Amino acid sequence: METWEASTPAGLPTGAPQALADLQRVTDAALSHLSLNSLLAALLERIAEILHSDTAAFLLLDDSGDVLVARAAKGIEEEVEQGVRIPVGRGFAGRIAAERHPIYIPDVDHADVLNPLLRQKGIRSLLGVPLVASGRVVGVLHVGTLTPRVFTAADTELLQVAADRAALAIDHAQAYEHEREARERSERAVRVLESVQRVTDAALAYLSTDELLNVLLERMREILHADTAAILMLEHDGRMLRARAAKGIEEEVEQGVRLPVGRGFAGRIAAERHPIFIPDVDHSDVLNPLLREKGIRSLLGVPLLVEGRVIGVLHVGTLTPREFTDDDRNLLQLAADRAALAIDHAEIYEQRRLAAALQRSLLPQDLGEFPGLEVTARYMPAAVGTALGGDWYDLFPIGAGRIGIAVGDVVGRGLEAAALMAQLRTTLRAYAFDGHPPAEVVDRLNRMLAYLRPATMTTAAYLTLDPERHTLQVVSAGHPPPLVIAPDGTARYLPIKGGIALGVSRGSRYAAQEFDLPPGSTVVLFTDGVVEVRGEALDEGLERLRLLAEREHASVDVLCDSVIETMVADGRPADDVAVLAVHLVPLGDHVVTAWPAQAEALAGVRHLLRRWLRQQGAVDDEIYDITVACQEACANAVEHAYAPGKEAFEVEARKVGRTVEIVVRDRGQWRRARGTHRGRGMPMMEALMDSVHVQHTADGTAVILRRELAGDAPA
Amino acid sequence: MSTLARIEDEWHHEVPVARLKGEVDTSNVDEVRERLRSLLTNRSVALVIDLSQTTYLDSAGINLLFALGDEMRGRQQRLAVVVADPSPIARMITLTGLDQAMPVRPTLAEALGDVRGPGE
Numbered sequence: 001m002e003t004w005e006a007s008t009p010a011g012l013p014t015g016a017p018q019a020l021a022d023l024q025r026v027t028d029a030a031l032s033h034l035s036l037n038s039l040l041a042a043l044l045e046r047i048a049e050i051l052h053s054d055t056a057a058f059l060l061l062d063d064s065g066d067v068l069v070a071r072a073a074k075g076i077e078e079e080v081e082q083g084v085r086i087p088v089g090r091g092f093a094g095r096i097a098a099e100r101h102p103i104y105i106p107d108v109d110h111a112d113v114l115n116p117l118l119r120q121k122g123i124r125s126l127l128g129v130p131l132v133a134s135g136r137v138v139g140v141l142h143v144g145t146l147t148p149r150v151f152t153a154a155d156t157e158l159l160q161v162a163a164d165r166a167a168l169a170i171d172h173a174q175a176y177e178h179e180r181e182a183r184e185r186s187e188r189a190v191r192v193l194e195s196v197q198r199v200t201d202a203a204l205a206y207l208s209t210d211e212l213l214n215v216l217l218e219r220m221r222e223i224l225h226a227d228t229a230a231i232l233m234l235e236h237d238g239r240m241l242r243a244r245a246a247k248g249i250e251e252e253v254e255q256g257v258r259l260p261v262g263r264g265f266a267g268r269i270a271a272e273r274h275p276i277f278i279p280d281v282d283h284s285d286v287l288n289p290l291l292r293e294k295g296i297r298s299l300l301g302v303p304l305l306v307e308g309r310v311i312g313v314l315h316v317g318t319l320t321p322r323e324f325t326d327d328d329r330n331l332l333q334l335a336a337d338r339a340a341l342a343i344d345h346a347e348i349y350e351q352r353r354l355a356a357a358l359q360r361s362l363l364p365q366d367l368g369e370f371p372g373l374e375v376t377a378r379y380m381p382a383a384v385g386t387a388l389g390g391d392w393y394d395l396f397p398i399g400a401g402r403i404g405i406a407v408g409d410v411v412g413r414g415l416e417a418a419a420l421m422a423q424l425r426t427t428l429r430a431y432a433f434d435g436h437p438p439a440e441v442v443d444r445l446n447r448m449l450a451y452l453r454p455a456t457m458t459t460a461a462y463l464t465l466d467p468e469r470h471t472l473q474v475v476s477a478g479h480p481p482p483l484v485i486a487p488d489g490t491a492r493y494l495p496i497k498g499g500i501a502l503g504v505s506r507g508s509r510y511a512a513q514e515f516d517l518p519p520g521s522t523v524v525l526f527t528d529g530v531v532e533v534r535g536e537a538l539d540e541g542l543e544r545l546r547l548l549a550e551r552e553h554a555s556v557d558v559l560c561d562s563v564i565e566t567m568v569a570d571g572r573p574a575d576d577v578a579v580l581a582v583h584l585v586p587l588g589d590h591v592v593t594a595w596p597a598q599a600e601a602l603a604g605v606r607h608l609l610r611r612w613l614r615q616q617g618a619v620d621d622e623i624y625d626i627t628v629a630c631q632e633a634c635a636n637a638v639e640h641a642y643a644p645g646k647e648a649f650e651v652e653a654r655k656v657g658r659t660v661e662i663v664v665r666d667r668g669q670w671r672r673a674r675g676t677h678r679g680r681g682m683p684m685m686e687a688l689m690d691s692v693h694v695q696h697t698a699d700g701t702a703v704i705l706r707r708e709l710a711g712d713a714p715a
Numbered sequence: 716m717s718t719l720a721r722i723e724d725e726w727h728h729e730v731p732v733a734r735l736k737g738e739v740d741t742s743n744v745d746e747v748r749e750r751l752r753s754l755l756t757n758r759s760v761a762l763v764i765d766l767s768q769t770t771y772l773d774s775a776g777i778n779l780l781f782a783l784g785d786e787m788r789g790r791q792q793r794l795a796v797v798v799a800d801p802s803p804i805a806r807m808i809t810l811t812g813l814d815q816a817m818p819v820r821p822t823l824a825e826a827l828g829d830v831r832g833p834g835e
Contacts (some may be wrong), residue, residue: 397718399737400770433718435736435768599742603719606740606771624803628773635741635775680774680811687810 053143133171389576390417401607408460487520529575761830
C-alpha cells in the first residue's frame with residue numbers, strides 16, 4: 001500500500017510568514033457572513049489556490065450518517081452535479097470519515113479510490129481530512145492534483161484548519177436548517193390543527209343539519225383553497241347519490257343532480273369507500289356534467305362514513321390543476337366524518353320524532369269523560385333505540401254506562417310492533433262494540449292475531465267496568481294482574497286465573513272473572529315495563545308498585561305521575577311503560593251534577609242516574625221509568641237552555657223517605673214542543689212519575705219529578 | 716254512528732229487518748233514522764224494526780217510530796216492531812200508544828207474518 005496516512009496535526013503551523021498569511025485566508029472572519037454554499041465555495045477557491053491543487057471538494061455526511069454526499073466541488077464539479085455518494089468506511093473519502101484522520105494518496109492508480117470521477121479526471125495525488133464539528137464527523141474535505149505531488153505535514157495542517165472552519169460553518173448551518181425545518185413542521189401542524197378545529201368546532205353542533213353542511217363546505221373551501229365543495233347523499237336504495245349541499249357549484253343541489261353508485265368520480269368513492277384524487281378532470285371518468293361545465297380541473301373526494309357504512313360523498317374541486325397533500329386528504333376526511341355524524345344524528349332525531357308522533361297517534365289522544373269516573377293514562381317509551389313500542393292501552397264506552405278497558409304489550413319494538421299494537425287495539429274495540437261479552441272479545445282477538453301475524457306473542461288484559469252494578473269483569477291473556485286500591489286505601493292484585501298469552505294457540509279459550517268494585521275503588525292496569533326492573537325479581541317489582549299505589553292515590557293523575565316519576569328516578573326505562581287508572585267516584589245520597597247543553601250529555605246523565613237509583617234500592621223497572629222521565633226533562637233543557645259552557649243545566653237527585661226526587665234546572669224558558677210527533681215528553685213524564693211540577697222563575701225553569709219506590713221497605 | 720247504538724240488518728226475502736242494539740236518545744236519533752231509511756227503496760214493501768236488544772228508548776225514539784210509520788204508510792209500505800214483553804220498552808210503547816199505530820210483536824216471526832200479509 002503506497003498510501004501515506006498523515007498524523008493528526010499537533011498544533012498551529014509555524015515558520016514561513018506565507019503560511020500564516022495562508023492560514024488567515026482560510027480563517028478570515030469575513031467568511032462568516034457568507035451563506036454556507038458561498039462559504040464552502042470560497043474555502044475551496046482559497047485552498048486550491050494555496051495548495052496549488054487542481055481539484056477540491058467537500059463531501060458531507062447525509063442524515064443517516066452512513067453515506068458521504070458531494071456538496072461543493074472545484075475542478076471536479078461533476079461530483080456535485082452527479083450527486084456522488086460514497087459509503088462511510090470504504091474508499092478514500094469513506095475511510096477518512098470512518099477513521100477520522102487525514103489520508104494522503106501519492107498515486108491514485110495504486111490505491112482503493114472508489115469514486116470513478118477521480119480516475120476519469122486523471123487525478124494522480126489526493127489529500128483529504130475529516131470535517132469534525134462538536135466532536136463528530138460531518139464530512140470530508142479533499143484536494144487533488146493532476147500530476148503526482150507530495151503533500152507536506154504543513155499542507156495537511158492547513159487543509160485541516162480549513163476543514164475545521166468549514167465544519168463549524170456546516171454545523172451551524174445544519175443546526176439552523178434543523179431549526180427552520182422544525183419551525184416549519186410546527187407551523188404546519190398548527191395550521192392543520194386550526195383547520196381541524198374549524199371542522200370539529202363544537203359550536204357547529206347547534207346548527208341545523210343544512211346550516212352545518214353549508215358551514216362545513218364553506219370552511220373546507222377556505223382551508224383547502226378549493227373553488228367548489230359538495231356533499232352528495234346515498235339514496236335509500238343505495239344505488240344513487242343525490243346532491244345535498246354545495247358551495248361554488250350550487251346548481252348541483254338546485255338541479256337535484258343524481259349519480260349512479262359504482263361509476264364516475266363520486267360513484268366510485270361511494271362504492272370503493274376510499275378517497276379518490278383526480279389531478280386532471282379532462283382525462284378521467286367524471287360523469288357529472290356540471291363539474292366539466294364549471295371548468296373544474298382537479299378533484300379530491302372522500303366517503304361519508306357512519307359506523308363503517310357509506311352514507312354519502314364529500315368532494316372539493318379547483319378551477320386550476322393542483323395537487324392535494326395527505327394533510328389535505330385527512331382534513332377532508334375529518335370534515336366528512338363530521339358531516340356524516342351530523343346527518344346521521346339528524347336522521348335518527350327525525351326518525352325518533354316521527355316515531356313518537358306515530359306512537360301518539362296510535363294510542364288514544366284523550367280517554368274522554370265518563371261521569372262518575374276518573375280516568376287517566378300515561379305512556380313512556382323506552383330510553384333506548386327507536387321510540388316506537390308495542391305497549392298499548394284503550395278505554396271506551398260499551399253502552400249502558402259501561403266501559404271497556406284494555407291494556408296490552410306486543411313483544412318487540414319498532415314499526416312492526418307498533419303496527420300490530422294498533423291493529424290489536426282497533427280489533428279489540430270492534431269486537432267490544434259488536435256487543436260480545438269480554439271473554440268472547442278476547443277469544444276473537446286471539447284468533448284474529450293468529451290470522452294477522454302467526455307466531456307472534458302478546459299479552460293483553462280486557463276489563464269491563466259496570467259502574468251501576470260496580471262490577472269488574474276481567475279477562476287476562478298472560479298479562480300482569482290488575483291492581484285494585486280499595487276505598488280504605490289498601491291495594492291488592494286481583495286473584496285472576498291468567499289465560500295464555502295471545503297468539504300462542506289458535507284454540508285458546510278465555511274466561512272472564514267478575515269482581516266487586518265498591519265505589520271509591522281504583523283499578524290500575526299496567527304493562528310489565530312498570531314492574532320489571534333490571535336486577536329485580538318480578539315479585540319485588542309488583543310489591544313496589546303495590547306499596548306506591550297505597551301511598552300515592554290522592555287522584556288517578558297523582559298515582560300515574562308517581563309511577564312514571566319512579567321509573568324515571570330509577571333511570572330511564574329499558575322497556576316501554578304504560579299505566580292506566582280508573583277511579584269509581586262514590587256517589588252520595590244527595591247528588592247535584594251540572595251538564596253542558598248538548599244531546600251527547602244525555603247518556604252521561606242517564607248512566608249516572610241509573611247508578612244512583614240502584615244505589616238507592618230502586619228495581620229495574622223503576623230505574624228505567626225514572627230515567628226516561630228525567631231524560632225528557634233534560635232533553636228539554638238541552639233544547640231550550642241558552643247558557644253555553646259545561647254547566648248549562650243541573651240535575652239534582654235525593655231521596656226523601658221512600659220518595660225519589662229529581663230536579664232538572666236550566667236557565668232557559670220552558671216551551672211546549674211543536675210538531676206532529678213532538679210533545680210526547682210531558683205526558684210520558686206524567687205517566688212514569690207520581691208527580692211532575694214545572695216551576696218558571698226569573699232565572700229559568702225547574703222540573704221537579706217525584707216517585708215513591710215500591711221495593712224500598714226499610715230493613 | 717255514535718257508539719251508543721248500532722244497527723244490524725238482515726233480509727228475510729224482500730223484507731229488511733233492522734236489529735237496533737244499544738241506546739237511542741236525542742243525541743243519536745237522527746243517525747238511527749237515516750240508517751233505517753237507507754234500508755228502504757221505493758220498491759220496498761215493508762220494514763221490521765227489532766227492538767229486543769235495545770237497552771234504552773225514550774220519547775225521541777218513540778217519535779221516530781211514529782214518524783217513520785206515517786212516512787211508510789204514505790208510500791204503501793208496512794212497518795212492524797219486535798219488542799220483548801214484558802220489558803220497559805214494551806211498557807213505553809203501550810204508554811205512548813205506538814202499539815195502536817203499528818203492529819208490535821214479541822217475536823220476529825210474528826212481525827214478519829204481519830208485514831208480508833196474506834198470500835206470502
